[in-house]
Amino acid sequence: MSIKKSGNEFFWQARVYYEDTDAGGIVYHANYLKYMERARTEWLRLFGIEQSTLLEEGTGLVVKSMEINFLSAAYYDELLSIRSQVVELKRVSVLFEQEIYNTDKKLLLSARVRVASIDLKKMKPKAIPENILGELSRVI
Amino acid sequence: MSIKKSGNEFFWQARVYYEDTDAGGIVYHANYLKYMERARTEWLRLFGIEQSTLLEEGTGLVVKSMEINFLSAAYYDELLSIRSQVVELKRVSVLFEQEIYNTDKKLLLSARVRVASIDLKKMKPKAIPENILGELSRVI
Amino acid sequence: MSIKKSGNEFFWQARVYYEDTDAGGIVYHANYLKYMERARTEWLRLFGIEQSTLLEEGTGLVVKSMEINFLSAAYYDELLSIRSQVVELKRVSVLFEQEIYNTDKKLLLSARVRVASIDLKKMKPKAIPENILGELSRVI
Amino acid sequence: MSIKKSGNEFFWQARVYYEDTDAGGIVYHANYLKYMERARTEWLRLFGIEQSTLLEEGTGLVVKSMEINFLSAAYYDELLSIRSQVVELKRVSVLFEQEIYNTDKKLLLSARVRVASIDLKKMKPKAIPENILGELSRVI
Numbered sequence: 001m002s003i004k005k006s007g008n009e010f011f012w013q014a015r016v017y018y019e020d021t022d023a024g025g026i027v028y029h030a031n032y033l034k035y036m037e038r039a040r041t042e043w044l045r046l047f048g049i050e051q052s053t054l055l056e057e058g059t060g061l062v063v064k065s066m067e068i069n070f071l072s073a074a075y076y077d078e079l080l081s082i083r084s085q086v087v088e089l090k091r092v093s094v095l096f097e098q099e100i101y102n103t104d105k106k107l108l109l110s111a112r113v114r115v116a117s118i119d120l121k122k123m124k125p126k127a128i129p130e131n132i133l134g135e136l137s138r139v140i
Numbered sequence: 141m142s143i144k145k146s147g148n149e150f151f152w153q154a155r156v157y158y159e160d161t162d163a164g165g166i167v168y169h170a171n172y173l174k175y176m177e178r179a180r181t182e183w184l185r186l187f188g189i190e191q192s193t194l195l196e197e198g199t200g201l202v203v204k205s206m207e208i209n210f211l212s213a214a215y216y217d218e219l220l221s222i223r224s225q226v227v228e229l230k231r232v233s234v235l236f237e238q239e240i241y242n243t244d245k246k247l248l249l250s251a252r253v254r255v256a257s258i259d260l261k262k263m264k265p266k267a268i269p270e271n272i273l274g275e276l277s278r279v280i
Numbered sequence: 281m282s283i284k285k286s287g288n289e290f291f292w293q294a295r296v297y298y299e300d301t302d303a304g305g306i307v308y309h310a311n312y313l314k315y316m317e318r319a320r321t322e323w324l325r326l327f328g329i330e331q332s333t334l335l336e337e338g339t340g341l342v343v344k345s346m347e348i349n350f351l352s353a354a355y356y357d358e359l360l361s362i363r364s365q366v367v368e369l370k371r372v373s374v375l376f377e378q379e380i381y382n383t384d385k386k387l388l389l390s391a392r393v394r395v396a397s398i399d400l401k402k403m404k405p406k407a408i409p410e411n412i413l414g415e416l417s418r419v420i
Numbered sequence: 421m422s423i424k425k426s427g428n429e430f431f432w433q434a435r436v437y438y439e440d441t442d443a444g445g446i447v448y449h450a451n452y453l454k455y456m457e458r459a460r461t462e463w464l465r466l467f468g469i470e471q472s473t474l475l476e477e478g479t480g481l482v483v484k485s486m487e488i489n490f491l492s493a494a495y496y497d498e499l500l501s502i503r504s505q506v507v508e509l510k511r512v513s514v515l516f517e518q519e520i521y522n523t524d525k526k527l528l529l530s531a532r533v534r535v536a537s538i539d540l541k542k543m544k545p546k547a548i549p550e551n552i553l554g555e556l557s558r559v560i
Binding site for chain 4: 303304305306309310311313314317335340342343344345346347348349350352353400403
Binding site: 155157158159174177178181190191192195215216217218 | 332
């Protein structure tokens with residue numbers, strides 16, 4: 001997987017496998033959400049933020065809301081490029097803009113995704129850990 | 141699965157299985173989209189609309205856009221209730237409002253989902269078949 | 281979902297939704313495993329065994345081994361019937377025979393699935409809780 | 421993703437994302453099958469075999485049978501290594517041995533997977549295309 005990070009943009013790639021497609025011959029709509037989460041995860045990893053460590057501490061980064069436009073379909077075996085950007089940073093949530101392109105640079109999907117930090121035991125909002133806030137504030 | 145249809149509302153149930161959860165101990169966010177699609181599918185079936193027939197004719201009902209608010213989490217083994225309503229009917233698309241509740245009648249998710257009719261070969265918009273439009277127009 | 285339980289056999293149904301299919305137009309092979317787990321879960325529920333309670337106690341029923349024959353394909357929108365039977369009962373594991381049929385009573389898949397009881401914290405084998413062993417021993 | 425091909429062995433890596441885990445805190449059993457299919461797909465790609473081309477020609481490579489031993493669990497965020505080997509080559513099927521390791525080189529899963537070539541329209545066995553047979557026969 002190639003990684004490109006330019007300013008406050010992050011690019012991650014995902015291959016479309018059989019598991020991702022449906023009988024319409026295209027990627028099943030809910031599976032684009034998986035690609036977007038993989039991209040967010042890898043982008044955080046680049047900042048030294050491991051969600052496995054957060055998970056052990058009982059902190060989850062969970063999706064609170066999404067607006068998604070499905071503009072065009074992705075097909076089996078295509079290599080997709082997911083562009084991610086942080087557009088808003090709050091004490092308990094981060095707003096991402098994400099886009100998915102195919103190899104012809106055609107825009108397939110655009111989304112705004114709000115991710116919040118929660119205490120997984122209490123299932124209550126919890127301030128985003130300082131180190132993450134610090135890292136993210138550098139790219140916004 | 142119990143079915144309740146009252147006026148222009150449709151209720152469908154989904155059980156949360158291991159396959160639906162993630163390491164946070166709750167339903168993985170993308171999997172709520174599957175529950176909502178099952179509900180739309182079963183609601184169309186109630187009107188005598190079989191998507192398998194549409195598929196054979198090369199017509200797909202695909203999600204064009206979604207706005208989703210994830211309000212509270214669903215847990216393993218919970219029995220969820222998905223409420224669906226048609227709020228707008230156009231020549232090539234239908235706008236659904238959908239909500240997911242747990243057995244305590246707590247609202248876990250609310251969404252607006254625009255579904256469009258497409259020609260799966262050409263991947264172009266295609267008028268919703270007349271019989272479907274007719275059926276849907278009766279409940280709006 | 282209709283339930284039939286006759287002697288030591290248990291039948292459970294699953295509808296094939298878009299989420300289950302792939303670009304080959306048929307059910308994606310790994311998804312049959314989900315249907316089989318749903319059937320095992322519902323069968324245990326019938327005996328009053330709630331896996332959510334087990335999970336809270338840190339006990340997981342996990343698949344240890346499987347032999348699966350994929351004999352024929354299931355298609356979008358088909359209603360499948362999953363037949364489950366316990367064929368061997370040990371202190372820490374249960375051996376299931378499971379088969380999946382379509383509405384034409386065509387056998388699509390046959391499998392032998394060994395499920396073991398584990399301590400999810402230690403990830404070590406753990407005796408199957410007495411009440412479950414007792415219930416299962418009645419049907420073998 | 422790093423690729424290593426040594427003699428008749430092929431190694432491919434998969435990261436465990438939230439989408440792959442379940443409420444037990446580990447990878448959901450059916451999802452290991454996805455990792456194995458990704459590995460087979462990438463291994464064929466290395467030989468210049470694109471399954472998207474096969475799909476357009478109406479040929480599918482489908483799993484006919486599997487024997488899987490789930491030996492140990494994979495956790496969220498782990499980077500897994502999937503080892504694949506062709507152990508038998510027939511006119512209509514290929515037998516793979518596949519193993520999954522974590523970064524500590526612990527064996528988590530071993531499997532034998534028979535993949536068959538089928539005509540997706542007729543859903544009948546179909547000889548594996550000559551070019552694929554030729555390529556595969558070089559590594560067995």
